[in-house]
Amino acid sequence: MKELATTELYRFRSPELIVAGNGALDALGAHLSVLGPLERVLIVAGSSMVRQGFTDRIAGQLEGLGISVRLLSGIRPEPTAGDIEALRASLEGESFDAVIGIGGGSALDAAKLLSVLLTNEVSVVDLLGVDLVRNKGIPSAMIPSTSGTGSEVTPNAIVTLPEEELKIGAVSSHLLPRLVILDPELTLELPKEITAATGMDAFTHALESFISNKANPFGDTFALESIRLLSRSMLRAYERGDDLGARGDMLLGSMYGGAALTASGTAAVHALAYPLGGKFNIPHGVANAMLLPHVMEFNREAIVDRLAAAASAMGVDTAGRSAAQSADAAIRQIGEWTRKLAIPQDLRRYGVTEADLEGLAEAASKVSRLLNNNPKKLELADIRKLYGELLP
Ligand SMILES: NC(=O)c1ccc[n+]([C@@H]2O[C@H](COP(=O)([O-])OP(=O)(O)OC[C@H]3O[C@@H](n4cnc5c(N)ncnc54)[C@H](O)[C@@H]3O)[C@@H](O)[C@H]2O)c1
Ligand SMILES: [Fe+2]
Structure with missing residues (x-):
C-alpha cells in the first residue's frame, strides 16, 4: 500500500x-x-x-x-x-x-x-x-x-x-x-434502475478515490466508510426501495463517496465513462458500473493491497485468504452486483459497435485530469481493449 x-x-x-x-x-x-x-x-x-x-x-x-x-x-x-x-x-x-x-x-x-x-x-x-x-x-x-x-x-x-x-x-x-x-x-421513490446506476456511481467514487495516485488519509477514511455503507445496503435498497435504513446508508455512503473524490480524485473508470455518456447517452452510473470490474482487473497488479483492504470493507470473506485472493474476490463481487442490479454488460445495447472503439479511446485518452490519477498508465491500445471487453 x-x-x-x-x-x-x-x-x-x-x-x-x-x-x-x-x-x-x-x-x-x-x-x-x-x-x-x-x-x-x-x-x-x-x-x-x-x-x-x-x-x-x-x-x-x-x-x-x-x-x-x-x-x-x-x-x-x-x-x-x-x-x-x-x-x-x-x-x-x-x-x-x-x-x-x-x-x-x-x-x-x-x-x-x-x-x-x-x-x-x-x-x-x-x-x-x-x-x-x-x-x-x-x-x-x-x-x-x-x-x-x-x-x-x-x-x-x-x-x-x-x-x-x-x-x-x-x-x-x-x-x-x-x-x-x-x-x-x-x-424512497427512486426507481430501481436509477437506484442501481446511481449506487454504483457512488461506489465507483469511493473505490477509485481509494486506489487513486492522489489517495491520502482524508480520502481513505471517507472511501472506506463509503464502501462499507454502500456494500451493506446496495442490494437491499434496490430490492426494497421503501427500506428507509438502506436508503439512509446509501445517501450517507454517497456523500462520503463525494468527499473521498474531493480529497483524492477519481481515475480511469470515470475517464472512460465520459465519452460513453457524451456520445451514446449512457447514464453516468451505468457507464461506470460496466467499466468498473474491467478497469480494476487492468489495475489489479498495481493495487493488490488496496483492493484487499476494499474487500474487507465490502464485507467479502477475507479470512485465510492472501491479499491477491482477496483482491480477486473484491473484483468478482463487483461483477456479481452489476448482474444482480440488472446493469447491462454489453455496449451494443446502446448502439456502440467495433467501429466506435477508436473514437471512444481517443476521446477518453484526452481526459488526462482523471487518467493521471490512475495507478497504472493507460496507453491508447489499453483503453481500446477495455472498451472492447464490453462488446462481447
Ligand atoms: N458534481 C459531481 O461531483 C458529479 C459526480 C458524478 C456525476 N455527476 C453528474 O451527475 C449527473 C447524474 O446525476 P444522477 O446520477 O444523480 O442522476 P440524474 O440527476 O440525472 O437523475 C436521473 C433520473 O432520476 C430522476 N430522479 C432523481 N431523483 C429522484 C427521486 N428521488 N425519485 C424519483 N426520480 C428521481 C431524475 O428526474 C432523472 O430522470 C451526470 O451528469 C453526472 O455526470 C456529477
Ligand atoms: Fe461519478
Whole structure:
C-alpha cells in the first residue's frame, strides 16, 4: 500500500454545514442563516422533486420566513452546456441572495453552475477545467435526491458537450455549497434502475478515490466508510426501495463517496465513462458500473493491497485468504452486483459497435485530469481493449 511521504501535504475542502437524518428537509429553514441574509431565493429542482411535493415543502418553509421564492424546474438529466445557458437566460434580469438545488446530480450540478454564472459574466464552457471560476458565486444549499454523485459535497459540476461527444467538468472551490441537507426520505421513490446506476456511481467514487495516485488519509477514511455503507445496503435498497435504513446508508455512503473524490480524485473508470455518456447517452452510473470490474482487473497488479483492504470493507470473506485472493474476490463481487442490479454488460445495447472503439479511446485518452490519477498508465491500445471487453 502506498505510504505518504512525510513531506507530502494533503487537504480537504467541505461545505460549512451538513444536516443529515430522516426528516432533515423540514430543518432547512432553521439552518438557512448559514447562507447569509435572504430576501429572494432561487430553487433549482429536478422534475421528480416538484412532482413529489418536496419543492412545495421548501417553498413553504422559506415563505414562512418572509423569503420570496423563484422555482426553476424540469432540469434535464445529464444537462448539456446549452441547457445550462438556456436556464441562465430564463433568469435574465433577476437577482437572488442564494440558490437551493434539489434533485439528482443533474439538478445539483445545474444549481451549482447557476450559482457562479450569476456572478461571472462568462459562458459555461469558459468554466470547464480546473480553477477557472474567478468570482465567488452566490451562496448555495444542496439537497440530493439520488444516492450517487455526491455532488452536494464536491467542487465539481459536469456538463455534456454534444458537439465534442464528451462530458467535462468545471472544478472550483467556488462550486462548493455552503449548506447540505441529507434526507433519505427524498430517495424512497427512486426507481430501481436509477437506484442501481446511481449506487454504483457512488461506489465507483469511493473505490477509485481509494486506489487513486492522489489517495491520502482524508480520502481513505471517507472511501472506506463509503464502501462499507454502500456494500451493506446496495442490494437491499434496490430490492426494497421503501427500506428507509438502506436508503439512509446509501445517501450517507454517497456523500462520503463525494468527499473521498474531493480529497483524492477519481481515475480511469470515470475517464472512460465520459465519452460513453457524451456520445451514446449512457447514464453516468451505468457507464461506470460496466467499466468498473474491467478497469480494476487492468489495475489489479498495481493495487493488490488496496483492493484487499476494499474487500474487507465490502464485507467479502477475507479470512485465510492472501491479499491477491482477496483482491480477486473484491473484483468478482463487483461483477456479481452489476448482474444482480440488472446493469447491462454489453455496449451494443446502446448502439456502440467495433467501429466506435477508436473514437471512444481517443476521446477518453484526452481526459488526462482523471487518467493521471490512475495507478497504472493507460496507453491508447489499453483503453481500446477495455472498451472492447464490453462488446462481447
Ligand atoms: N458534481 C459531481 O461531483 C458529479 C459526480 C458524478 C456525476 N455527476 C453528474 O451527475 C449527473 C447524474 O446525476 P444522477 O446520477 O444523480 O442522476 P440524474 O440527476 O440525472 O437523475 C436521473 C433520473 O432520476 C430522476 N430522479 C432523481 N431523483 C429522484 C427521486 N428521488 N425519485 C424519483 N426520480 C428521481 C431524475 O428526474 C432523472 O430522470 C451526470 O451528469 C453526472 O455526470 C456529477
Ligand atoms: Fe461519478
